[in-house]
Amino acid sequence: MKSTIILINLIAVIGLLLSLRYDRAKTKVAMKIAVKSLVRLLPMLMVIVLIIGWLMALVPPAAIDAFIGEKSGAGSVVVVALFGSALHIPSIISFPLAASILQRGASIAAVAAFITSLTMIGMVTLPLEINELGKTLALLRNGLSFLFAIIIAFIIGALL
Amino acid sequence: MVLGLVIGLTILLSVIFPERKDILFQTSWRFFLEMIAILPAIMILVGFFSVWVSKDLVMKYLGRQSGWKGGALAILFGALPTGPLYVAFPIAAALKAKGASVANIVIFLTAWACIKIPQEMVEWQFLGFKFMLLRLALTIVAAFLMGAIIEFILTKKMER
Numbered sequence: 001m002k003s004t005i006i007l008i009n010l011i012a013v014i015g016l017l018l019s020l021r022y023d024r025a026k027t028k029v030a031m032k033i034a035v036k037s038l039v040r041l042l043p044m045l046m047v048i049v050l051i052i053g054w055l056m057a058l059v060p061p062a063a064i065d066a067f068i069g070e071k072s073g074a075g076s077v078v079v080v081a082l083f084g085s086a087l088h089i090p091s092i093i094s095f096p097l098a099a100s101i102l103q104r105g106a107s108i109a110a111v112a113a114f115i116t117s118l119t120m121i122g123m124v125t126l127p128l129e130i131n132e133l134g135k136t137l138a139l140l141r142n143g144l145s146f147l148f149a150i151i152i153a154f155i156i157g158a159l160l
Numbered sequence: 161m162v163l164g165l166v167i168g169l170t171i172l173l174s175v176i177f178p179e180r181k182d183i184l185f186q187t188s189w190r191f192f193l194e195m196i197a198i199l200p201a202i203m204i205l206v207g208f209f210s211v212w213v214s215k216d217l218v219m220k221y222l223g224r225q226s227g228w229k230g231g232a233l234a235i236l237f238g239a240l241p242t243g244p245l246y247v248a249f250p251i252a253a254a255l256k257a258k259g260a261s262v263a264n265i266v267i268f269l270t271a272w273a274c275i276k277i278p279q280e281m282v283e284w285q286f287l288g289f290k291f292m293l294l295r296l297a298l299t300i301v302a303a304f305l306m307g308a309i310i311e312f313i314l315t316k317k318m319e320r
Binding site for chain 2: 004005008009011012015016019026027029030031032033034035037038041043045046047048049050051052053054056057058060088090095096098099102108111112115116119120122125127128129131132133136137140141144145148151152155156159160
């Protein structure tokens with residue numbers, strides 16, 4: 001993540017310098033848009049940051065491991081998907097976590113459901129998504145992602 | 161309002177679970193720092209995008225008429241950057257405002273969520289090549305399907 005952070009900021013700075021060189025007025029407009037968007041997003045982001053803190057404090061990875069690890073069977077795939085939707089874990093952590101869950105005996109389908117729902121669905125970030133993209137799109141995307149997460153999980157379970 | 165509620169609940173939680181309090185604040189703070197590290201840069205880039213990239217360009221490559229190629233491009237755009245999904249929301253909103261099709265937005269978001277080259281390498285390492293490949297292929301299919309479905313629904317909604 002660190003390198004990405006440096007990279008993105010670098011690109012932003014380079015972009016800023018280039019933009020200033022070519023068109024000062026446009027740059028000003030761009031910066032205004034940037035600041036306005038940031039301010040608009042801030043409250044929502046604060047909420048998300050705090051909720052993520054709750055999640056991490058109340059549901060430590062060890063608990064996730066124990067909870068999902070013992071599940072198998074069709075019903076559990078849905079439960080796991082629900083679980084994954086609600087969580088918010090950096091993806092770098094999610095793969096080793098998924099691997100250890102697998103070792104603990106979870107079905108491959110459950111693990112697949114976990115990863116797909118974890119990454120594609122964001123219950124915690126939903127308010128922000130609704131704000132940015134509209135209620136219909138946000139709800140549909142998350143809802144369909146949930147459905148497909150389960151479908152994908154079953155297919156993977158069947159094939160592997 | 162919502163923020164106030166969440167802050168209130170956070171304080172409540174830290175009182176009820178004093179032993180978890182540190183994890184809560186530490187995690188939140190860490191996430192906050194991560195966010196602050198990239199979000200301003202992203203917002204600046206979004207600002208530039210709004211000002212410098214023409215609507216025609218976006219519509220040509222990512223608009224409704226772009227077909228399969230637009231979808232493929234959307235996947236590429238989503239897969240390249242790193243960062244949590246919620247960073248993608250304002251970017252997606254900017255793309256949408258410039259005329260990218262709903263389908264491509266959905267594909268972009270799905271790709272951002274769980275199709276990233278470095279991530280896939282970690283997935284390969286921890287869960288096996290077959291798993292990674294299968295999930296990748298199925299997710300791409302799901303992305304296109306979801307894109308089509310959501311675009312269809314949203315179009316119908318607008319026609320009403």
